[in-house]
Amino acid sequence: MAAGTAVKPITAEAAEEMAAREFASIVESHRPQIFRFLLASLQDVDLAETLTQECFLKAHRNWKHFRGDSSAMTWLMRIAINLQKDYWRNRRMQFWRHTQAHAVELDEAGEWLPNGERNAEQQMLAREQVAQVWKAVKRLSERQRTVFLLRYVEERELSEIAQATGLSEGTVKAHLSRALGRVRAELRGTL
């Protein structure tokens, strides 16, 4: 008789527990990034928190359908982008007052800078630049803003951005080019 190790079959309960553990680790590692992206898109801390929560709730519901065609981060980002789209659509219809009441002023958003090795003058200059970029970002279309933030804040690859937004890479590049043009113009004071 051949001596072999018997393979223990995985029970449904054990599989469920594994999936839950896996999902928990995904939440832990990706939650701050999803929150950051939504915060930058919406400039509203409470709303970003709510949509982040909703994003992971949706992801949890559909976790068993996730086939791993893209990375978990790209899949989550796609959910977050769709939630954000829904929000903007609804806001245009009826919830615009909410953002008026809760949105952070651009000056306030631009105040945040890590304490690097800069002197006061450099800090002031950096703040000014950040405020100008915010100004330009505000003027971008929803799609341009999403692509811009994914590229230059989240530092995602073009292919990932294309997957997350459902656009072709060419379209992503075109949006990025236009968005950069706007930022450039704002920084030169030509807008």
Add this chain to the structure above:
Amino acid sequence: MNLRDKFAGEIEDPAVAEALNNFKASVHAWSEAAYNRPRTVVNAARPGWRLATGLALGCVLAAGAAAGVVHERHQRLELARIAAIKAAAQKTAQERTAARQSVPASAPIEAAARPTPANTKANKEDSDLLATVDRDVSREVPAAMEPLAQLVEENGTN
């Protein structure tokens, strides 16, 4: 890593690269601070006094509506009773008239006019009925006006 190095083909302008670096750092710092801020739980429940006021107001409205319905019903019943009494009185009067007309012409008028026990009874019933109607239809004199009413009565008898 500097964005200019990472996205070398995209960002040529060093000023834009620097601005984007600062922007990225700013968003990261803001997000980190917002993500780690202490959360406060706000009780979204409505204050108790508001609930109590609403409940009391609701009760008052319901009681008012019920009282209105009862009053209306009482009024209708009263009117219907009065109408029934009047109708009964009219019917009796008509029957009596019909009975008088059915008496033969040859009978002496005195005999018809003579108070028989039947006539007397009918007359009494009529007057009782009319008195009941009068009592029900007419308004009672309020108690506060009673001395004045008595005075009027006394003057009338004197």
